[in-house]
Amino acid sequence: MLEVKDLVTRFPGHTAVDGVGFAVAAGETAALVGESGSGKSVTAMSVLNMVRAPGRVASGEVLFQGRDLLKLSERELRDVRGARIGMVFQDPMSSLNPVMRIRDQITEGIRGLPAKAARDRAVEVMTRVGIPDPEARLADYPHAFSGGMRQRVMIAMALANRPDLIIADEPTTALDVTVQAQIIDLLAELNRDIGTAVLLITHNLGVVARLCSRALVMRHGRIVESGPVDRLFAEPEHEYTRALLAAVPRLDGPRDLPPAGDGAVLETRDVAMAFTSRRAFGRKAPVVRALDGVSLSVAPGETLGLVGESGCGKSTLGKAVLGIHRPTGGSVTVNGVALGPRTERRIRGDVQMVFQDPYSSLDPRMTIGALLREPLEVHGFSGDRDARVAELLELVGLDASMADRYPHEFSGGQRQRVAIARALAVEPKLIVCDEAISALDVSLQAQIVALLGDLQRRLGLAYLFIAHDLAAVRRISHRIAVMYLGQVVELGPADALTGTPLHPYTAALLSAVPEPDPPLERRRERIVLTGDVPSPLAPPPGCRFHGRCPVGPSVHPDRTICATETPVLREVAPGRHVACHFAAEGLPVASSATEVPA
C-alpha cells in the first residue's frame, strides 16, 4: 500500500534521510525504530511531503496506493493527508488547539460529509477510541482532558476519515507507562478490528515488541536492518540492532551492584508536603497533598529507586530532601543532621542533585569549567581548583580539555555527565537523580547507568534514583519504593519487588512495562489499569488506589474496607513492606520475571 523508494531528504549541511526504502502492506503494523537523530521522524514527514524548509526531499519516490506523493500538488496532497493517512504526534498536550472544542477539531478534518453526519462520525470515532460519554464530551475543550485522553482524541481525529494508514510518531513517549499500555492496546485493537495499517515511529523497543509485526531499524538516516519482530529481536543480524537491544533494561536482566553499607545517609520520617493552590476570595484554598507521610531511608553506598506515575510525588520528595521545597510536616535527616533553615547550607555539601533535562540544568552562559568551579568556590575549596575540575571531568569520562567549552557544544549524554561531575564536586554522600536518564536514548541511558554504578563503587555514593521506568530503576537499585498519590505503597529489595510484587499497583506497573521480547509480550497477560491517576486535590478516601485496583472493591464488592480504611505500610516479610489490605492475595498476574522459564 505504501512503498518508499530511495528516499533522500537533505537539510543544509547534512543528509537526514539517506536512501531509505521500505513498504507497508495494507493492515500491517510496522515500526520505524531508532535513536534521536536517526532520521525516523524526518522520514515520516518526508512520506507526507511535509518537510519544513530549509530541509527538502532531494530524491526518491513515495508510492501510496499507486500515486507518488512527492509529485502531487499541495491540493491533491491535502486529500491524502488526514483522509487516507492519519497522523498522531508525540505530545498530546500541544497538538490540540486549546481554544477549539473537541467536536470542531475532529469534524474540521472530515471530508465530504454534511455537518450532521460529521458530528455522528465524531461520536463514532470517540466511542471507537474508548472515550467515555462521547456525546457530552464533544463540547469540551482540550484542557478538560488528561494526557492519555488527549492522545485518544488525537487518534480519534486521525481515524475520522477512516484512513488506510495511521502514522504515529512517538505516540506514547510523553505518557505514563500505564497510560502508554492503554494507548498501545487501543492501536492494536484498531488494527485488528478495522484493519487500519499502523506505521509506528518510536525509540522504545518494548512498544515495538508489543504492537508491531515488522520493524525497520534506522541509524544515521539509513535502514540498517529490517524484518519480522520475532526474528529481529531473537536473532538480530546487524551489530547496531544488537547493541540497541542489549542497552534496553530488562526486568529479568542481570545486575551487578556493589554491596550497600549500614546505617543511613538519608532518613525521612513522615514527610508531608501540602501545596496551597491560589487563594480564592473568602474561600478556603484547596490543598494539594503532594506527599503524605513518607518514611524512607537510604544507606551509604545504596541506591533506592523511587517509581510511580507522574504526579505521585516522587520528584517532590527529591526536592524536599535537598530543601528546595520545605516539607510541611515530618523530618528529613541527612547524615544525622536534621534539615532546617540553619543546616541547609551544610547539608548541601552532603546531598546533590542531577536533573532530568541536561539541556536546561546547565547555565548556558557559563563554560563547563566555570560550572564545575562554582561549587568549589561556594564551598571554599582550598586546593588547586583547576586540577580538581580536570579530575572531575575525567571521573565522569570526559576530557579535561573540554573545560573551556560551553554546554551547547555538547550532546545530551555529555551534558548529563557534566551535570554529574558538578554534583560530585563537593564530594557528596548522596545524589538525588531526578529522572536523570529519562530524557536520554537507550544506549546513552545504559552508559549513564554504568557510570553511576562505577562512581558508586569507587566513591561509595548513595543514590535516590527517581524514575518512572521500572526496568531502568531495577537495573541500578538495591531497593525500590513505589509511590502512588503521595504515599509509599510498596518498598522492598529490587529483585523481590519486581519478581513477586505484593501490591496490586506494583503488579500493574510491572505489567505495563513493555519488554523487548515479542513472544513474551504476546503470551503475557496484562493488568491494564483503567483511567488516570485521581487528582491529588481530592484523593479517594480509604486506600487511594481502590478505584483503579484490579483486586479491589470494583472487582470484589465484599472488599469494602478498601474504600473506608487507609492501609498502613507494614512489613510482611523481612525487608518487604506493603500498604494493602489484601497484599498478594490473588494478584491476577505475576510479573514477567517469574514467567520466563529459567
Added chain:
Amino acid sequence: MTAVMEAPAAAPRRGQWRRGFGTPSARIGLAVVGLMYLAGLAAPLLTGHDPEAQSAHALLGPGGGHLLGTDEYGRDLWARVLYGIRVDVLVTVVAVPIGAVLGTALGVLCGVHRWVDVVLQRAFDVMLAFTALILGVTVAAVIGPGLPAVLVTVAGVNVPLFGRIARDAVLTQRDLDYVVAARTVGVGPVRLLLRHILPNGVDGLVVQGALSLSLAVFVEGAMSFVGIGVRAPAPSLGSLLRSSVNFLHQNPAYAVGPMVAVTLLVVAFNLVADGLGKGLLKR
C-alpha cells in the same frame, strides 16, 4: 524524536553580541549615532562660531559664513546644533545609565521579595501612567527648570521601564532548572542573582537600553521645547526647535537643523534597539 529536546541553542555571550550588533539595522544605527556624537564632541573643530555669540545679522538664510543661517539674535545655527547635540550626549550617557541601574536594582528586589514587589510595582504603575513630559513638569516645579531637571526626568522615566523588565527576568529565570541546580550546589542568593539570573535575563535590558536612549533624546527635546529644559542662552536641540517655530515664515531653514538632528538620533537609536532585539531576543 525521542523525549530529548532540541538544544535551545542559547549561544554564549560573545557570539550573541556579534549577532545582535551584526544586524544591518544595528550597524546603520550605531554608525549614525557615532557620527553625530563625534560631531557634537568635536564641535569646536567643526565651526569657528561661538554658539552663544550674538551678532547684528539675525535670521539669515543658509549660506555665506553661516552653514545653516542664523537665529533671531544672529547666532550661528550650525554651531548651536552642534553644541546642542552635546546636551543629548550628556543626557544619554549620564541619565539613562543611572535610571537603568536604579530600575534594574529595584526590579531585582521585586523579584526577590514579595512585599517590596507589591509596593514597588504599584509605584511603577503610577509612574508609567504619566507621560514623561508630565513627570518633567513636576520635576521642574520642584527643582526648577534647567539641565538638572532634564537629567532627573530622563533617569526617572527609565526606572519603571527597567524595573519591569528586570523583575520579569528574575521571575522567569528563578525556577529554571539551572538556577535550581545552582541552588542545590549551594550557591547563595547574591551570587545566584549576579552570576546566573541577571546574565541570562540581560537581553531584554539591553534592548530596552537602546530604546531608552532614543526616549532620552525625545524627552530632552520635549522639555526644552516647552521651556522647562535647557535654559537660554545655552543651546539644545529642543530649545532650538521651540524658538524656530516663531520664525518659520521668516527663516524656514531655522527649524531644519535641530529637526533633522533629533529625528536622526531617535531613529538611529531605534534601529540599534531593533537590531539588538532581533539578534538577542529571537531564539
